Amino acid sequence: MTRYVDLRSDTVTQPTQQMRDAMASAHVGDDGYGEDPTVDALEARFAEMMGKDSALFVPSGVMANQIAVRVLTQPGDVIVAGRSQHIVSFEMGASARNSSVQFALVDDATGALALSDVLEIIDAEADHQPHVAMLSVENTHMPSGGTPWELNDLRALAGAIGDRPLHLDGARLFNASVATGVSLKEYADTSTTVMACLSKGLCAPVGSLLAGSSELMQRARIERKRLGGAMRQAGFLAAAGLVALETMIERLGEDHRRARRLAELFAAAFPESRYDPGSCRTNIVAFDHPQARQIVEELSALGVHGGTVAPRRVRFVTHMGINDDDVEYVADVLENFRPATN
Numbered sequence: 001m002t003r004y005v006d007l008r009s010d011t012v013t014q015p016t017q018q019m020r021d022a023m024a025s026a027h028v029g030d031d032g033y034g035e036d037p038t039v040d041a042l043e044a045r046f047a048e049m050m051g052k053d054s055a056l057f058v059p060s061g062v063m064a065n066q067i068a069v070r071v072l073t074q075p076g077d078v079i080v081a082g083r084s085q086h087i088v089s090f091e092m093g094a095s096a097r098n099s100s101v102q103f104a105l106v107d108d109a110t111g112a113l114a115l116s117d118v119l120e121i122i123d124a125e126a127d128h129q130p131h132v133a134m135l136s137v138e139n140t141h142m143p144s145g146g147t148p149w150e151l152n153d154l155r156a157l158a159g160a161i162g163d164r165p166l167h168l169d170g171a172r173l174f175n176a177s178v179a180t181g182v183s184l185k186e187y188a189d190t191s192t193t194v195m196a197c198l199s200k201g202l203c204a205p206v207g208s209l210l211a212g213s214s215e216l217m218q219r220a221r222i223e224r225k226r227l228g229g230a231m232r233q234a235g236f237l238a239a240a241g242l243v244a245l246e247t248m249i250e251r252l253g254e255d256h257r258r259a260r261r262l263a264e265l266f267a268a269a270f271p272e273s274r275y276d277p278g279s280c281r282t283n284i285v286a287f288d289h290p291q292a293r294q295i296v297e298e299l300s301a302l303g304v305h306g307g308t309v310a311p312r313r314v315r316f317v318t319h320m321g322i323n324d325d326d327v328e329y330v331a332d333v334l335e336n337f338r339p340a341t342n
């Protein structure tokens with residue numbers, strides 16, 4: 001039987017035994033009445049880790065982003081963001097649909113947004129262009145290859161936009177922190193609202209968290225209800241989330257080490273892509289190739305499963321379910337691999 005090395009995403013991870021045990025014995029109550037002690041504990045722990053007043057447990061990262069947009073904008077406003085960020089390109093137009101806002105997009109090919117690009121959009125307000133209500137950044141930045149932000153760049157952006165809010169899509173903020181040594185609090189301190197996902201590299205089955213001021217989180221609670229994301233005995237899920245926060249962050253370094261080895265293998269196998277393996281600093285290998293979809297399909301047939309995140313962009317992601325042996329299997333497959341010519 002062909003081997004199955006699943007590098008499609010870190011969302012395919014399974015909960016650990018410790019999470020399963022914690023879920024089975026969780027103390028729960030109706031969170032709609034504010035009576036679930038495990039949800040309360042998870043929200044308090046996350047707020048504390050991020051250095052924010054308060055936090056909200058939500059079913060998904062998309063919902064955390066969408067709630068942030070709801071509490072930080074008015075209909076007709078503009079959000080400045082990188083053109084390939086999740087909130088722009090991978091949420092099915094949700095910001096337009098839910099909040100009647102539009103994006104002003106800046107280049108984010110390297111993962112970072114240039115200060116001058118952002119300031120130019122804000123400056124255009126003086127030329128009869130719509131109100132720029134907020135800035136959204138992604139850390140790590142997924143499509144560029146899981147790139148972590150330099151803290152100084154993020155601080156410079158946050159400082160330059162005045163009292164406009166900055167939302168930090170930190171779906172993989174834990175990866176960023178482990179890779180750079182910048183603390184979660186230092187990253188979060190640049191933001192008005194910060195979200196992070198429990199269900200990616202941290203292996204929890206469900207859930208994300210949004211943190212910010214108490215006033216914003218009170219409003220966020222109402223928006224969560226409006227979006228249908230208020231849950232009842234959600235402590236069963238929060239219990240796994242607490243284990244994720246306590247036990248799963250440090251090990252992300254192993255995913256990063258394996259991704260780096262894969263990056264070197266892919267760079268050697270596809271020199272025409274001009275992929276620089278040094279750009280792989282966390283758990284995502286991503287590069288452009290004219291035959292991206294074909295490569296993904298043909299490697300899948302050999303048991304190496306990845307994906308595409310744009311028409312010519314290939315992505316492979318490491319996570320808890322990938323070990324050194326899997327990586328060496330990929331090495332063997334790539335050694336003789338050439339995409340078939342059409």
Ligand SMILES: Cc1ncc(COP(=O)(O)O)c(C=O)c1O
Pocket residue numbers: 059060061062063065086087138140142169171172197199208
């Ligand atoms: C950067 C980023 N933000 C947000 C999300 C959304 O998370 P979810 O799939 O939990 O809705 C993802 C999911 O992959 C992501 O990569």
